[in-house]
Amino acid sequence: MNAKLSLFSVLATFLLSSYAMYSITFVVEGISKAFNVSIPAVIFAIxxxxxxxxxxxxxxGMIADKIGRKNALLLSIFFYSFLTIGVYFINNIYELYVLWFLVGMGVNGENGISYAIIAELRFTNLRGFAGGIMQGLYAIGSLLGAITAFFISYWGEIFLIAGGISLLSFLFWLWIPEQKFSMKTEMKFSSIFSPTLIRTTVLGSVISLASFLYLIPAFSLMPTVLQDLNVSSYDLVIATADLVSAIVYGLSGYLSDIKGRRITAMYFSIGAIFSSIAFLFLGREVFPVFLVYAFSAFFAFFGVWISELYPMQVRATGANFTLLIGRLIGGGFGTFLVSLIPLQLSVSLALDLIVTSIVAALGITLMR
Known part of the structure; x- marks a missing residue:
């Protein structure tokens, strides 16, 4: 199978999953009014x-290691695409909670499997670049959601369109390769804690947690921070920063192919530390915002990197386990934890960015 077509197909399905995941971001107010609930009540679905x-x-991830990447990917696509469409038919906020919890399961299942697939594609010299591009597609998915919301007025139709377009993933799935391995060499879940892999699992989990506690608050709270600081055209600033980060993510991945994963991640994590310090002292300036977004690229190729470090038999399981804590704490509660810091929001965010980037840099330094 043509490697370029395979790569394009993996990236396309990843983009469509990001599009579905971010669709709710632009209709929070509409849902709030439709069900007569508070905005925080809707955000809880996220x-x-x-x-x-x-x-x-x-x-x-475990399913992918049992029945194959391609088969598991098909299940995850089915899971999130039809459930996203299902949000169009909900009648109350509790139905949204159930469906969006399940959509999150499907989307992140798709994402995790995609990392393993990229790590196993036949080309070996551009895996980091592909992983960086793939991570940058989150920003493009968000941009597609914003464009859809601009043209569509009814909140329910956003989910109908995003979920419907996501069905195209079934077409792209046909060109995604399956990497086969002998079941005679099947490994148990506990093997990711074996003496040869425990370092990778522990440090990978630390890096994942620190990264998500950096990324999610930065990308979620920055619009509010800039608005509170009365930064003019803050929405344009965020849109530009999203595009900058998508470009730098690809560059970061490419550099990791040339210079090595660890050294590239180290340089970008150090850049994230200084960018966060600049944001703390120059919060009203736009340039530090771009730097914070750009240097978050220390995480750009992490999914591919961590997948490469595990044997094929537990690759998807191991990679997704390291992402588990990051997604759960950083993704689920990152913004909430920052909001608990009893300081001005911009200062609280800056302190979070400084601490988490330092922890990420330490974890990356110790990774082998």
């Missing part, structure tokens, strides 16, 4: 999606 994502990523 928290549930990350909790579901942590569980789903791990479960689908």
């Amino acid at each position: 928290t549930l999606s990350w909790i579901g994502g942590a569980i789903g990523g791990f479960i689908f």
Whole structure:
């Protein structure tokens, strides 16, 4: 099978899953009014999606190691696409909670399997670049959601369109390869804690947790921070920063192919530390915001990197286990934890970014 077509298909399905996942972001107010609930009550559905994502990523990872990447990917696509469409038919906020929890399971299941597939594609010299591009597609998925919301007024139709377009993933799935391995060499889940893999599992989990506690608050709270600081055209600033991060993610991945995964991640994590410090002292300036987004690229190729470090038989399981804690705590409660810091929101966010980037840098330094 053509490697370029395979890569394009993996990236396309990843993009469509991101599009579905971010669709709710732009209709929070509409849902709030439709069901006569508070905005925080709607945002809680997003928290549930990350909790579901942590569980789903791990479960689908184990499934992928049992029945194959391609078969498990098909299940995850079916899971999130039809359930996203199902949100169009909900009648209350509790139905949204259930469905969006399950959508999170499917999307993060798809994402985790995609990392393993990229790590196993036949080309070996551009895996980091592909992983960086793939991670940057989150920003493009968010941009697609914003464009859809601009043209569609009814909140329910956003989910109908996003879920419907996500069905195209079934077409792209046909060109995604399956990497086969002998079941005689099947490994148990406990093997990711074996003496040869325990270091990878522990440090990978630390890096994942620190990264999600950096990324999710930064990308979720920055619009509010800039608005509170009366930064003019803050929405344009965020849109530009999203595009900058998507480009730098690809660059970061490419550099990891040339210079090595660890050294590239180290340089970007150190850049994230200094960017976060600059944001703390120059919060009203736009440039530090771009730096915070750009240097978050220390995480750009992490999914592919961590997948490469595990044997094929437990690759998806191991990679998704390291992402489990990050998705659960960082994704599910990251913004909430930052909001608990009894300081101005911009200062609280900056302190979170400084601490988490330092922890990520330490974990990356110790990784082998």
